[in-house]
Every structure is written in structure tokens, then in C-alpha cells.
Amino acid sequence: MRVVFKTSYDSDIDLHEHGADRLRTALLLGLMAILPFLVGDYYLAEATNTLIWALAGMGLMIAVGHTGQVSLGHAAFLAIGAYTDAALMNAGLPFYLALPAAGLAAGLFGALIAIPAVRMSGIYLAIATLAVFVIVEELVIMLEPITGGVGGIMAPSITLFGVSFDRYAALTNFYWLVLGIVALVTWGYANLMRSPTGRSFLAVRDSEVSARALGINVTRTRALAFGLSSGVTGLAGALMGHFIGFFNYELFSVIISINLLLVVTIGGLGSIQGAFLGAILITGMPQLIAILRDGVNANFGIDLGGIPGLDTMVFSMILIGFIIFEPAGLYGRWRKIRVWLETFPLARRDMFRRHKTYLKTERMK
Amino acid sequence: MTELLQLVIGGLANGCIYGLVALGFVLIYKASEGVNFAQGDMMMLGAFIALGLGNSEQLGMPFAIAVPLAVVIMFGVGWGVERVIVRQLFGQPQFALVILTIALGFVFRFVAGSIWGYTPLVLETPFAGMNMRAGGIVISVADLIAIGVTLVLTVALWAFFAFTRIGLAAQAASQNQMAAYIVGVPVMRVNSLIWGLSGAVATVGGVLYATRGAIDPNIGLLGIKAFAAAVIGGLGSLPGALLGGLIIGIIEPVAGRYAPGEFAKMSPYIIMLLVLVTRPGGLFSQIQMKKV
Amino acid sequence: MSLLEVNDLAVHFGGVKAVDGVSFSVESGEVFAIIGPNGAGKSTIFNLISRIYEPTRGSIRFDGRDITGLKAHDIAKLGIARTFQNIELFDHSTVLDNLLMGRHTHRSTSFVEDILFLPKVRREERDHRRHVEEVIEFLELEAYRNKMIAGLPYGVRKVVEIGRALSIGPKLILLDEPASGLSVEETREVAFWIEDMRRDMGLTVLMVEHDMSLVNQVSDRVLAVANGRPLALGSPADVQAHPDVKAAYLGTEAA
Numbered sequence: 001m002r003v004v005f006k007t008s009y010d011s012d013i014d015l016h017e018h019g020a021d022r023l024r025t026a027l028l029l030g031l032m033a034i035l036p037f038l039v040g041d042y043y044l045a046e047a048t049n050t051l052i053w054a055l056a057g058m059g060l061m062i063a064v065g066h067t068g069q070v071s072l073g074h075a076a077f078l079a080i081g082a083y084t085d086a087a088l089m090n091a092g093l094p095f096y097l098a099l100p101a102a103g104l105a106a107g108l109f110g111a112l113i114a115i116p117a118v119r120m121s122g123i124y125l126a127i128a129t130l131a132v133f134v135i136v137e138e139l140v141i142m143l144e145p146i147t148g149g150v151g152g153i154m155a156p157s158i159t160l161f162g163v164s165f166d167r168y169a170a171l172t173n174f175y176w177l178v179l180g181i182v183a184l185v186t187w188g189y190a191n192l193m194r195s196p197t198g199r200s201f202l203a204v205r206d207s208e209v210s211a212r213a214l215g216i217n218v219t220r221t222r223a224l225a226f227g228l229s230s231g232v233t234g235l236a237g238a239l240m241g242h243f244i245g246f247f248n249y250e251l252f253s254v255i256i257s258i259n260l261l262l263v264v265t266i267g268g269l270g271s272i273q274g275a276f277l278g279a280i281l282i283t284g285m286p287q288l289i290a291i292l293r294d295g296v297n298a299n300f301g302i303d304l305g306g307i308p309g310l311d312t313m314v315f316s317m318i319l320i321g322f323i324i325f326e327p328a329g330l331y332g333r334w335r336k337i338r339v340w341l342e343t344f345p346l347a348r349r350d351m352f353r354r355h356k357t358y359l360k361t362e363r364m365k
Numbered sequence: 366m367t368e369l370l371q372l373v374i375g376g377l378a379n380g381c382i383y384g385l386v387a388l389g390f391v392l393i394y395k396a397s398e399g400v401n402f403a404q405g406d407m408m409m410l411g412a413f414i415a416l417g418l419g420n421s422e423q424l425g426m427p428f429a430i431a432v433p434l435a436v437v438i439m440f441g442v443g444w445g446v447e448r449v450i451v452r453q454l455f456g457q458p459q460f461a462l463v464i465l466t467i468a469l470g471f472v473f474r475f476v477a478g479s480i481w482g483y484t485p486l487v488l489e490t491p492f493a494g495m496n497m498r499a500g501g502i503v504i505s506v507a508d509l510i511a512i513g514v515t516l517v518l519t520v521a522l523w524a525f526f527a528f529t530r531i532g533l534a535a536q537a538a539s540q541n542q543m544a545a546y547i548v549g550v551p552v553m554r555v556n557s558l559i560w561g562l563s564g565a566v567a568t569v570g571g572v573l574y575a576t577r578g579a580i581d582p583n584i585g586l587l588g589i590k591a592f593a594a595a596v597i598g599g600l601g602s603l604p605g606a607l608l609g610g611l612i613i614g615i616i617e618p619v620a621g622r623y624a625p626g627e628f629a630k631m632s633p634y635i636i637m638l639l640v641l642v643t644r645p646g647g648l649f650s651q652i653q654m655k656k657v
Numbered sequence: 658m659s660l661l662e663v664n665d666l667a668v669h670f671g672g673v674k675a676v677d678g679v680s681f682s683v684e685s686g687e688v689f690a691i692i693g694p695n696g697a698g699k700s701t702i703f704n705l706i707s708r709i710y711e712p713t714r715g716s717i718r719f720d721g722r723d724i725t726g727l728k729a730h731d732i733a734k735l736g737i738a739r740t741f742q743n744i745e746l747f748d749h750s751t752v753l754d755n756l757l758m759g760r761h762t763h764r765s766t767s768f769v770e771d772i773l774f775l776p777k778v779r780r781e782e783r784d785h786r787r788h789v790e791e792v793i794e795f796l797e798l799e800a801y802r803n804k805m806i807a808g809l810p811y812g813v814r815k816v817v818e819i820g821r822a823l824s825i826g827p828k829l830i831l832l833d834e835p836a837s838g839l840s841v842e843e844t845r846e847v848a849f850w851i852e853d854m855r856r857d858m859g860l861t862v863l864m865v866e867h868d869m870s871l872v873n874q875v876s877d878r879v880l881a882v883a884n885g886r887p888l889a890l891g892s893p894a895d896v897q898a899h900p901d902v903k904a905a906y907l908g909t910e911a912a
Binding site: 009010012013188189191192194195196197198199200202203205206207209210211212213214215216217218224228270 | 707709728729730731732733734738739741745746747748749750753754757758759760761762764766768771772773774778779781782783785786787821825
């Protein structure tokens with residue numbers, strides 16, 4: 001087990017605890033950057049998709065994982081981001097203005113909802129977000145001049161300073177663009193979590209009453225967290241729009257909201273890494289299922305392709321399995337494995353035993 | 366005026382079904398302060414089981430046997446879900462249950478889809494197509510039965526919680542599991558029972574729904590609307606759930622008649638948001654505050 | 658002028674008069690204890706001072722300023738810190754982070770600056786760390802610095818909560834039953850800390866406590882309450898000798 005001797009407060013404040021950690025991050029980022037030279041277009045597109053999902057997952061993670069606000073309607077913010085970006089670009093605005101505007105629009109909308117919603121706790125907020133999602137969906141259909149209504153809208157191709165970042169014509173560039181945005185957001189997110197703002201999110205999540213006693217304005221903190229959450233999700237929505245190219249309201253169904261929840265839960269609540277792991281799983285899973293399905297078809301002659309909803313079914317089972325057996329998600333499992341390796345052969349099974357407690361009620365006793 | 370009255374009566378019957386599904390939400394919320402997002406899908410599954418047992422080209426049992434049997438089966442399903450899956454979540458935060466039940470809903474939908482397919486089916490009932498006339502208004506027998514059954518069931522459930530031993534035990538468990546456990550309430554068994562009950566209630570709702578139109582595996586999405594109903598009434602209140610259901614049931618067709626289509630779809634949720642903003646605990650809320 | 662002046666304070670929940678006409682004042686540098694049987698309204702008085710409950714009547718003045726109209730989150734900024742009867746820590750954070758959360762009122766950076774982690778943020782972080790380390794040293798929490806709250810023993814959590822309150826850098830600290838659930842040794846430590854808080858940190862302490870040995874040892878004055886009404890106010894010995902107080906504790910009719 002590595003023991004880090006800390007000689008200054010800075011070693012706690014820094015993003016990385018020690019040099020090897022820093023090196024690992026640099027290597028990972030380097031590998032991601034040269035990915036276009038290592039894999040073909042198909043997998044590069046998949047990687048781009050995964051990055052976009054990770055971005056959206058990070059957005060939801062701020063709310064669900066770090067502030068304890070469950071949202072069942074985050075697809076609404078994806079939609080707001082995508083439509084704002086596409087509409088502004090169609091109106092002639094360049095991408096570098098349209099994208100931040102999309103994030104801002106989604107963020108402001110999210111914060112706006114959060115202000116009345118913060119009076120609600122837990123389950124009620126989840127429901128309110130679901131309602132907001134339905135309303136946004138209908139609004140998208142109603143605002144046909146901007147959104148293209150049922151017919152849909154085209155996300156124009158991106159050109160920055162004369163260089164094309166078109167999703168099809170210049171996929172490598174588009175990939176780098178997405179990677180850059182994701183890296184930037186990740187850095188900001190990590191900064192947030194080591195600063196007073198991030199701590200106030202955690203405080204509000206774990207004990208509202210003592211957060212208040214420490215001088216944290218719970219309403220404002222919740223609204224800020226939800227705003228940031230929906231803002232980041234909005235950015236992801238804008239990129240998703242460009243990635244898909246042509247889309248209508250059906251792209252942002254309630255299933256997407258639930259898949260996003262899957263990303264953060266399976267990935268591991270309360271960790272940035274979890275958003276990435278979850279995104280890898282959710283974007284990789286359909287491929288895996290398709291491969292397995294072909295295998296079953298070829299070897300046993302059973303055509304599973306004829307069964308509709310099998311993908312969702314498999315997702316659901318995985319989700320149930322995770323919630324029951326590993327609520328800490330993939331990242332939590334990874335940490336346990338790491339500790340097991342680091343302390344080998346001294347690890348004991350009870351090291352990570354969960355404390356089971358009786359229901360902590362929020363009601364008046 | 367007749368037109369409005371006609372809309373209101375149809376809406377009442379609809380609202381009763383929302384109310385029944387909402388009752389299922391409230392039951393589980395009362396018992397474990399969790400929300401079962403698969404409630405709508407349990408309703409769907411219940412309706413399909415009744416259909417599978419009763420329809421002539423399926424098992425062909427008489428309606429009067431098929432429906433109670435379906436209710437019993439779904440009681441078992443609810444009970445089993447609690448016993449096998451939900452119980453494992455003991456000690457995890459509320460929202461684990463939310464996600465778990467959403468996933469369960471997908472599983473139910475898949476099961477129903479695999480067995481009965483995705484094309485809408487009609488439940489055969491003895492009173493299909495029967496109507497009554499009063500003044501200029503046509504009332505279908507199915508509507509009347511839906512309203513009647515819902516009222517009876519709500520009163521029965523209320524009496525169950527207010528007067529029976531096990532009902533009181535469930536109330537106690539919902540307020541403080543630990544304390545209830547210490548004074549000898551079999552918290553776990555009560556929870557299983559409540560899940561069973563909500564499965565049974567969902568089935569009644571599903572059958573009533575099926576008497577009024579065709580069903581397919583996606584009718585479970587109605588659960589979201591029923592959920593809005595439960596929230597409008599206040600998640601902890603049985604009469605509140607029914608009232609919420611009725612409000613939504615009536616608003617929907619009326620809004621559909623006098624406002625653009627999208628507004629009708631949005632109306633339940635707009636009302637719900639309004640209620641949440643003005644009375645965060647719902648219309649029938651008890652004051653909620655954590656003691657420190 | 659007293660540091661804290663509570664005047665004719667009352668709160669009614671429905672028909673229940675949880676607190677009814679309580680007045681007292683706490684002088685700067687004093688250790689003031691509120692005692693009373695269970696359900697007497699002691700914690701309610703705390704919740705009124707920290708603005709969790711809205712008083713039905715009466716006023717609370719701190720440092721010469723009326724705080725009755727303030728919000729719960731404005732109280733810490735004035736220099737009032739508190740602990741809770743049933744520990745309310747942030748369970749999924751480390752001891753260090755819990756204490757750092759106590760520094761919230763001293764932050765001056767906006768969330769945008771935080772996201773960019775400007776040098777200013779780092780400077781402030783170092784500053785927070787310095788203050789928190791002082792608290793850690795004072796309460797001897799070094800061994801637990803990077804431990805999650807969820808796995809800590811009760812006694813330690815109790816101390817961490819005091820530490821979090823101290824991290825605010827308050828003038829007045831409200832301790833809600835600091836000794837409940839603690840062993841005799843741990844209670845003795847709490848007594849030393851309370852004395853040190855007063856002597857070394859110049860703090861004023863207002864506490865609710867059942868443990869009479871602790872009350873006798875550290876408090877200058879005691880207020881006894883029962884059924885939401887004040888019974889007696891004075892030195893610990895005087896209050897405990899008061900016939901009404903005896904009656905309230907023993908449950909007999911006032912002699």
C-alpha cells in the first residue's frame with residue numbers, strides 16, 4: 001500500500017496526490033489524443049459517442065451523485081442544449097458562441113426549475129423533473145419554427161477558424177473537439193469538488209440542517225448545483241445533436257433520461273470516474289449484445305434479433321444487479337480491487353462491509 | 366353543457382383508474398417511504414394476466430374467476446418482488462428503489478411483450494358495449510363499474526390502515542422502522558404484504574382499464590400520470606391519491622376539448638408542478654420536517 | 658450588554674406550547690447551561706436561536722442585533738455555531754472535509770473562481786486548512802483526519818461535530834447535549850475542552866445537558882426549564898436546590 005507523506009497543505013489541495021497519479025492521467029489523456037491513429041472510423045465514432053455520454057453523465061453526476069438531487073428528466077436538458085445550439089447555428093452564429101449559449105440556456109433553465117423544486121426533497125424533486133421533461137417534450141413539438149417540430153432539425157456542420165469539424169467529413173477533428181471539451185469540463189468538475197462550492201454540494205446532500213447551521217444557503221446551493229448539472233448536460237446535448245446530425249424530439253426520450261441515470265449509478269455515484277465508466281458500459285453494451293446475438297444465432301440457430309426490447313431488458317437486469325450487489329458502482333468495485341491488490345495478501349473480506357441501517361425517515365417523528 | 370357533463374363522466378372513470386394506480390404508489394410509500402415506479406407496469410401485467418386467463422382464445426376461464434385469480438397472482442408477484450429483490454435494498458438511499466423499480470418496470474414490460482406481443486388486445490367482459498342513458502348523456506356500464514369498484518376499494522384500504530392490526534403495524538413501520546421493529550412489528554413481513562397488496566390493487570386498476578379499451582405492454586406508462594395524481598394528493602394519503610386521480614382524469618379531456626392538444630398532454634404535469642410549488646407535500650400533506 | 662439576549666421567547670406547534678415565555682441572557686465569556694427533563698423544550702430553544710423554528714413570540718438578540726428575522730444560514734456568519742443532539746455530520750465525507758465545511762462562512766470565492774481554481778482559491782484553501790488543523794490539534798483528532806465519518810465510533814463523531822462548530826470560528830457555541838452517550842472519561846474530556854474554549858479561545862458557551870456532573874463542573878449559570886417554561890435561573894447549586902426544579906425532575910407536585 002502506498003503511503004504518501006504529506007509535507008504541505010498543497011499536497012492535499014492538488015488534484016493528484018502524487019507524481020505517479022499525475023503521470024497516469026497524462027498517459028490516459030495522451031492515449032485518448034492519439035486514438036484516431038490507432039482505430040478506424042467506426043470505433044472512433046463510438047469513442048466520440050462515449051465521450052459525449054460521459055459528458056452528459058458528469059452533468060447528471062453533479063446533481064445525483066454530489067448533491068443528492070435525483071433527476072428523472074435530464075433528457076430535457078440534453079434537448080434544450082441540442083435545440084439551442086442547432087437553432088443558433090442555423091441563425092448564423094458560430095459554434096464557439098452557440099455551444100456556450102446552449103450550455104447557458106440549459107443551465108439557466110435548470111436553475112430556474114430548481115428554485116421552486118428545492119423546497120421539495122428527494123422523491124418529489126425526481127417527480128418534478130419528470131414532469132418538466134414531459135412539458136419540455138411537448139414544448140419542442142409546439143415551437144415548430146425553432147425546433148422543426150415533429151419533423152426535426154438539422155445540426156449544421158461545425159467550422160472553426162476555417163477548419164472543418166464536421167462529424168462525417170472530418171471525424172478526427174470532431175473527436176478532438178469533443179475530447180477537448182470533455183477534458184476541460186472534467187478539469188473544471190475536479191476543481192469544483194476540491195473547492196468550497198463542491199464541499200457545500202456534499203454538505204447539502206448529507207445533512208441539510210447542519211449545512212444551514214454552517215451558513216450554507218441550501219436553496220441557492222441546490223439551484224446552483226442543478227443549474228451546473230443541467231448546463232453540462234446541455235453542452236452534451238449540443239454535441240449529441242452534432243453527432244447525430246439530424247434529430248427530432250424522439251432522440252431525447254424518457255429512456256435517455258433513464259440511461260443517463262444508469263450511467264451514474266452503474267458507474268458509481270459520487271465519483272467523476274464513475275461517469276466515464278458508466279458511459280463506456282452504456283455505449284459499449286449494445287455492441288456487445290449485438291455481437292453475442294450474432295454468436296448465438298450462428299452457433300445455435302436461435303434468432304434473438306426477433307425479440308423486441310431485449311436490449312432494454314438486459315440493461316435493466318444489469319442495473320438491478322448493480323443496485324443490489326454493488327451500489328458503489330463500477331468505480332466502487334474498482335477501488336476495492338485496487339485496495340485488495342495493494343494490500344495483498346492482507347485484505348480481509350469485511351474491509352468494505354456495508355453498514356446496514358434502518359430507514360432514515362425525513363418525516364416528522 | 367351535456368357535452369361537458371359527458372366529458373366529466375368519462376373523465377371520472379379515467380380518473381378512478383389513475384386513482385387506483387396512485388393508491389398503489391401511496392401504499393408502498395406509506396409502508397417504506399419509497400416509490401415504486403413499476404406500479405404502472407404492475408397494472409399492465411395484472412391486466413394481461415386477467416386477459417390471458419379469461420379470454421376465449423387464451424385459457425378461457427369465466428370472467429368472474431379469471432379476474433380474482435389474476436388479482437391473487439399479482440398479489441404473489443408483488444409479494445415476491447419485495448421478498449426477493451426489494452428487501453436487498455435495505456439500508457440504501459431512497460433513490461436506489463426508484464432506479465430499481467424503473468428497471469423492474471422494463472422487465473415487466475418485456476415479459477408481457479414476450480408472452481402477449483405488442484399488438485393491442487381487448488379483454489372480453491360480460492358487460493362489454495353495454496350503455497345506459499340518462500337525459501342526453503350516455504354512460505357505459507364499464508365506466509360505472511370503474512367508479513364503483515374504485516370507491517369501494519379506497520374505503521376498504523382506508524379501513525384496513527385505520528382499524529386492522531396489520532394496517533396499524535404498517536403505519537407504525539412507515540414512521541419509524543427501527544422503533545416498530547423493537548416493539549414487535551414484523552417490519553419485513555409487513556413490507557411484503559404491502560407490496561402484495563399494491564400488486565393486487567394495480568391489477569384491479571388494470572382490469573378496469575382493460576374493460577374500457579384495448580391494452581398493450583406500453584400502457585404501463587400511464588403510471589407516470591398516476592404518479593402525478595399521487596403527488597397532487599400527497600404521497601402519504603389514500604383519499605388524496607383518489608382525489609388526485611380524479612382531478613387529472615377530469616382535467617385531461619376537458620383541456621383536450623377546449624385547448625390545443627399539447628396542453629392536454631401537459632395539463633396533469635402542470636397541475637402537479639403547481640401543487641408541488643405551492644404545497645410541496647401535496648394537497649393532503651402532513652407537515653414534513655425532520656427533527657434535530 | 659449581554660452577548661445573547663433571549664426575551665419572552667415562545668413557540669407553539671398547533672396547540673402545544675413547546676417553549677412559552679423563556680427569557681435569559683448569556684454574558685460574553687460565560688458558560689451557560691440549560692437543564693430540564695426530557696421534552697422540556699431545551700433543544701427547541703436551540704432550534705429557535707439557530708432559526709430552524711420560527712418563534713411565535715419574543716425576540717433573540719445577538720451582539721446587540723435582533724436576529725429573529727434572519728434566515729438559518731445567516732446565523733453562522735454572525736459567529737454562532739452549534740452541534741446537534743443526534744449527530745448531524747456529513748457521513749460520506751472525511752473528518753477533514755467535515756471540518757472544512759465549517760469554514761464555509763469564510764470563503765470569498767465565487768463558484769466560477771472555484772471551477773477555474775484560481776490562485777486565490779488555493780490561497781484561501783491553505784488558509785482554511787491552517788484553521789482546521791488548529792481545531793484538529795485542539796481536539797486531538799489527528800488520527801482520524803482522513804477517515805470517513807460513517808465508520809467512526811460514536812464518541813469520535815461527537816467530537817468531530819464540536820470540531821466542525823469550532824471551525825466556524827464562532828463567538829458563541831451552542832452545544833446540544835455534548836456528553837450524551839459518552840463514557841465517563843470522554844465526558845471529562847468534553848469538560849476540559851469546554852473550559853479551554855472559554856479560557857483560550859475566548860468563546861461563550863451555551864449548552865443543553867443532562868449530565869449534572871458536567872453542568873456543575875463547567876457552567877457559571879444554569880437555567881432550568883420544564884414544559885417550555887423557565888423554572889429557575891442561577892448558579893448550578895442554587896438551581897438544583899430550587900424546589901420547583903426538584904419537583905420537575907422527581908415528578909411530584911411543587912412543594
